[in-house]
Amino acid sequence: MNIRLSALLLSVSALALSLPSISSAQVNGEVGRASDVVIQGSILEPEKLQVSDDTKLTALIKAPEGFKVEVFARDLINPRMLAVSDKGIVYATRRSVGDVIMLKDDDNDGKADGALTVASRPGMHGIAFDGSTVFLVTIHDVYTADVKEDGTFGPLKRIINDLPDAGQHANRTLGIGPDGMLYIGSGSTCNECQDDNPENATVLRASKDGASRSIFASGLRNTIGFDWEPTTGVLYGMDHGIDWLGDEVQVEELNRIEQGKKYGWPYVYGMSGLNPRMDPPEGVTLEDWAKQSTEPVLGYTAHSAPMQMAFYDGSSFPPDYQGDAFIAMRGSWNRRPPSGYEIVRVNFENGKPVAFEKFLEGFLLQQVNGKYGYLGRLTGVAVGKDGSLFVADDSNGTVYKVSFSASATTQAAEARTIPNVVTDMPASKIAIDLVEAKGSDAIAVTSAFDQDAPIPLQYAADGDNASPALEWSGAPEGSKSFVIICDDPDAAKPKPFTHWIAYDIPASFTKMREGIPGAPILQDPKGLKQGANSVGSLGYTGPKPPVGDPAHHYHFQVFALDIETLGLEPGQKRDAVLKAMEGHVLAEGQIVGTFERKMASK
Structure with missing residues (x-):
């Protein structure tokens, strides 16, 4: 198959950080209880391309100057979310396989020695470590297990068994917050609808024994990737935008996720854009819902499909990467031209996000016949103990390792305590x-x-x-x-x-x-x-x-x-x-x- 080696260059307007309004988007007409609009959309599915030689494959991937991209492991079928244990061992969940694999590099040659299944349940997707304990989540269930000395897991213990149905968004993820609580991303069952379970389209907050949980934030269509900013302790997450509002709408949202706030879905999107197809419950207008909702802090190219997110806390990348976030963009199927198929960096200044920029690209290619193809659909990101960045591709079954070649030696970053900004209500009377x-x-x-x-x-x-x-x-x-x-x-x-x-x-x-x-x-x-x-x-x-x-x-x-x-x-x-x-x-x-x-x- 002939491949044009130059990656697709998205237009500057597509990467603009300002969020398009209804008037500048492809939703043209009157929006309200009796909407009358015209929306133009696309279906464009790039085809999967495969390059069997590691050197040729990584030569197609573009990274900033000084960075080196290597294949850490391949032929893994469907690696999705990544996590690194306290001992520096890399793990990947495989949703289609229904397991977690351990990717050890005991000989330190920069490549995994093999893949060993250490846990298995249907729909396994989210993974997070808390010292010598691992937390795992499927559609309905959360499990814990002890991490053994050799990196394998002990027997799984189910602590939650009643997470809501998933429908369209069966990609549960989780993390341990600075407050010692368990946070769970629970997507909507649909593109846009009135979910009957209030725990859908939320981030949930639960005790680590699973005995109690509550809705931390709502109106989040499908927030798979989230993490805590290291200096402020603020939770940020990337939410998938609504489909079928046009090629440029809706942007993917970077939200500052705060307790008790709602973020618009399904009635409001982006910078208070009103969804022409959805009406709030009787007695509440779209404008009312917009006033009650929190707008995103930044927006990224529509339909890029944001997946895992991780703040960089390593020490081997240049100093200006400290405290920035990396996000895997799996890529579009309904935009012309396609978007995503890349790793993006979110620049943070003084603990606040200011801009997106591309970090890894070249996975999306335009062939000589004019059609688009992809070398990978990127889903997972995790920072290694040596400061490298691991990246998962769930389509070609590859995990990459990104290092900064200008550093002669790499040292593990000192452990830093992330401040807790979430406070519980003080005890009171009835x-x-x-x-x-x-x-x-x-x-x-x-x-x-x-x-x-x-x-x-x-x-x-x-x-x-x-x-x-x-x-x-x-x-x-x-x-x-x-x-x-x-x-x-x-x-x-x-x-x-x-x-x-x-x-x-x-x-x-x-x-x-x-x-x-x-x-x-x-x-x-x-x-x-x-x-x-x-x-x-x-x-x-x-x-x-x-x-x-x-x-x-x-x-x-x-x-x-x-x-x-x-x-x-x-x-x-x-x-x-x-x-x-x-x-x-x-x-x-x-x-x-x-x-x-x-x-x-x-």
Whole structure:
């Protein structure tokens, strides 16, 4: 096969760091509840090219001056995510094979001595080391294992078994944060849709024993690559943009991922671009959603398909690479001309990203017949203990090693502690103990369970996760709205764990049916708003105490207010709701139910 050795040069405009707006993109027309737009897209799939000779292959790959690219291992079938253990051993997950392979280089000749499978589960994809423990993730499950002296893994122990379904994005990844918590990338099930599981299209935060987890950030379509900036401890991640909005839309987003924030998907993309095909829930406009969402800090060429991301903490690259990030771009199938098929560098200055630049290119080639071909689709990046950069190609089954040839010797970088910027909520009391009512007469609250009796399974997270029916009476004259807050004071963290917040409930409404949807604003009763629970989703989330804990107590609290609205947007947290209630509570009441999990559930 004849190959033109010059790589495809993308236009300067395609690499521009400013994010295109609707008007400059290929979404032309009116966007809103009744969109009328024209979108032009492409399908262009480059063909796979193979070069069997290592020297000829690496000669086609372009790197900055002074850098050397070598084949570390080949014929690996499908290496995806990479990780390097404390002992400097390189590991790769293989999603299509369903395993993890160890790539040792005991003779230090710069090439792997072989590939040894050290763990095996269907759909194995994400991998992270925490000292002598390895964490692995499949679609639904997270496993841990001890790392033995020879680098092999001990028996796998499953610590999480109920991650959401994956659908289109079955590429779970994970990492250990500076706070000692486990972070899991959980993509959407689709290109653009209203996922019914609030844990889809998120980054999740879990304890390392898997006993508890919450939504750290949402509105992230498919954030496979994420890592913590070494000097600030801030989490950054690259999110895959929405397809079928045009060749130049949507850019791939570099987001500063912060606790409790949402990032737009599926209704808003890029710099507050409005998705013409998707409408938010009733009562919320696209403009409202954009105001509530956080824009990316940088954008990269649309459809490049960002994969693994790693900050450079080695010592063998030039000093100006310290603290910069590398991202693998797997490459497009729906852009003309193709994009991606490269490793990019994100320049950071004073702990903040300022620009993208190409680091490794030449994997995308234009043949003499005008068609495009690729030498690799890049998926994994990891920094070695000697300061080199390892790069995985999941199409031709190759792992590359990139070193800086100008350095006569390489020394392992000193271990640096990344600062923790994530703080947990301090322990508090349940809402009814924090609020002072003007009247002394209590509101009578009833439900499907008796006072201090077990809550039926259908209202628990392991059951139907449906909110229980509530009815209340005895609200004083002058009541203009109600608030419902459900707290669990027996939870270890956060304390209390809030399972439900509903506010701006009309005064004429004193009976809540079971199974209320998790919409931000309800249509029946009209205007009822729901806040964020401690899981990080909107609306009700059922009891799910740790297995083996004594029965937890769930306080369903009802407050009568002398105002019709708290003046808050939907999605507020408990503290904001309680603050808005101050001085307006006429009466309060509660019913308490219990729940205990005696055995693990699927």
